[in-house]
Amino acid sequence: KNIESRFPENFLWGGALAASQCEGAALEDGKKWTTGDAMPYGVFGDVVIPPPENYLKKEAIDFYHRYKDDVKLFAEMGFKMLRISISWARIFPNGDEQEPNEKGLAFYDSLIDELRKYGIEPMITLVHFEIPLHLATEYGGWTNRKMIDFYQHFVETVYTRYKDKVTYWLTFNEINVILDAPFNGGGIQGKAEEIDKSVLYQAIHHQFVSSALATKIGHEINPNFKIGCMVANSPYYPLTPNPDDILEAMNRDRETLFFADVHARGKYPGYMKRYFAENEIHIEMTEEDKELMQKHTVDFISFSYYMSYCATADEALNIQELGNVKSTVKNPYLKASDWGWQIDPKGLRYALNQFYDRYQLPLFIVENGLGAVDELVSDEEGSYTVIDDYRIDYLKTHLQQVSEAMKDGVELLGYTSWGPIDMVSNSVSEMKKRYGFIYVDKHNDCSGTLERYKKKSFNWYKEVIASNGESL
Numbered sequence: 001k002n003i004e005s006r007f008p009e010n011f012l013w014g015g016a017l018a019a020s021q022c023e024g025a026a027l028e029d030g031k032k033w034t035t036g037d038a039m040p041y042g043v044f045g046d047v048v049i050p051p052p053e054n055y056l057k058k059e060a061i062d063f064y065h066r067y068k069d070d071v072k073l074f075a076e077m078g079f080k081m082l083r084i085s086i087s088w089a090r091i092f093p094n095g096d097e098q099e100p101n102e103k104g105l106a107f108y109d110s111l112i113d114e115l116r117k118y119g120i121e122p123m124i125t126l127v128h129f130e131i132p133l134h135l136a137t138e139y140g141g142w143t144n145r146k147m148i149d150f151y152q153h154f155v156e157t158v159y160t161r162y163k164d165k166v167t168y169w170l171t172f173n174e175i176n177v178i179l180d181a182p183f184n185g186g187g188i189q190g191k192a193e194e195i196d197k198s199v200l201y202q203a204i205h206h207q208f209v210s211s212a213l214a215t216k217i218g219h220e221i222n223p224n225f226k227i228g229c230m231v232a233n234s235p236y237y238p239l240t241p242n243p244d245d246i247l248e249a250m251n252r253d254r255e256t257l258f259f260a261d262v263h264a265r266g267k268y269p270g271y272m273k274r275y276f277a278e279n280e281i282h283i284e285m286t287e288e289d290k291e292l293m294q295k296h297t298v299d300f301i302s303f304s305y306y307m308s309y310c311a312t313a314d315e316a317l318n319i320q321e322l323g324n325v326k327s328t329v330k331n332p333y334l335k336a337s338d339w340g341w342q343i344d345p346k347g348l349r350y351a352l353n354q355f356y357d358r359y360q361l362p363l364f365i366v367e368n369g370l371g372a373v374d375e376l377v378s379d380e381e382g383s384y385t386v387i388d389d390y391r392i393d394y395l396k397t398h399l400q401q402v403s404e405a406m407k408d409g410v411e412l413l414g415y416t417s418w419g420p421i422d423m424v425s426n427s428v429s430e431m432k433k434r435y436g437f438i439y440v441d442k443h444n445d446c447s448g449t450l451e452r453y454k455k456k457s458f459n460w461y462k463e464v465i466a467s468n469g470e471s472l
């Protein structure tokens with residue numbers, strides 16, 4: 001096979017953003033607080049209601065006002081796609097209103113038009129780790145079945161508004177993260193281990209029903225819509241060949257696969273029925289819910305991939321270290337990022353194969369990247385840059401494994417790297433943890449000019465896209 005054929009001609013190269021981490025303008029043009037605003041210290045910090053006077057996401061990187069310049073830079077890199085999310089609270093500030101906020105709708109109109117101007121295909125995440133704060137405080141977030149109606153109204157509104165401009169939609173970002181970070185993923189207050197499992201799985205069920213409903217309604221509004229689910233995919237390896245470790249890894253993997261299984265197969269898998277029975281978890285599920293999930297499965301499966309995890313059944317070896325929003329046993333064969341995320345390019349090939357073998361549906365990598373500390377240095381033209389060879393190395397080795405997976409027969413629609421421009425981190429809410437090809441002069445203490453500078457990786461990614469992966 002020649003090298004050109006590794007990435008298909010229409011492969012959707014690009015980057016991915018999330019409203020709460022880039023837009024800022026927290027209370028502008030009618031928007032009200034969201035659960036994202038109420039997490040000023042990230043997933044591991046306290047929920048603060050109302051949010052403090054000053055915090056990073058309040059202004060973030062001011063994408064709300066600077067999107068035209070930023071989109072221009074993405075276009076310069078040759079992006080075919082930009083994944084964005086719609087902040088629900090810009091459209092329905094409290095979440096339970098009937099009438100949408102026109103200014104919020106108009107903002108996304110202009111952003112989408114700006115992308116289209118450069119031939120960049122938008123992909124929209126309907127809910128990316130934030131709901132209007134009112135829905136969390138007044139209704140208990142996704143624990144409440146009423147959320148299905150509110151979500152349906154929001155989704156119908158934006159589908160109808162953008163139906164001729166947008167084809168790709170994701171119903172929920174990293175839908176499985178709610179298990180470890182209930183406020184982040186579901187607007188549910190309290191620590192995961194303190195929340196009754198029946199309550200948590202009921203909230204998850206409400207999201208499944210909403211996701212199926214969004215798939216149904218979307219296809220009715222525009223049959224060409226491509227609607228996908230999105231999971232945080234970090235495959236588990238057994239620490240040793242001990243059969244107990246194999247089963248431990250299988251079970252830990254199923255904590256993720258459960259979410260993709262329901263979306264792709266339209267029903268709860270047998271292993272979850274056993275888990276529910278053994279843990280006395282009871283959820284309310286109507287016959288209509290079952291029918292909806294069965295009939296309206298997703299068109300494609302998307303996922304984020306940053307790292308692999310490791311599992312063991314041996315108590316003595318089971319020393320947990322922090323990974324993304326959950327912890328892992330250290331894999332002795334892998335190095336980790338500055339934030340302890342284990343770097344494993346081959347794990348991405350493994351994850352792609354695992355998902356494709358299991359579902360035989362097109363896949364989409366909608367997040368991948370390295371969060372690192374960058375140092376701004378002077379460049380030859382009297383401006384500034386970052387020599388981020390470590391980032392280039394991370395992305396290059398991962399994309400090489402993507403091409404291996406495609407040679408294995410995996411059908412992959414595209415790749416949007418996480419944070420093509422520096423943004424506020426979700427887990428630790430820092431600016432110091434940077435992912436971008438574009439540096440933003442903004443710092444943990446909220447200071448900075450917000451100026452943008454191209455890093456070394458900017459031209460590297462531009463070349464990858466221009467050569468359709470041939471330069472890798």
Ligand code: BG6
Pocket residue numbers: 018021129173174232304324367371418424425426427428433
């Ligand atoms: C994913 C999320 O978990 O990873 C993003 O979908 C997040 O919102 C990204 O920003 C990177 O994580 P972090 O914590 O380094 O920002």
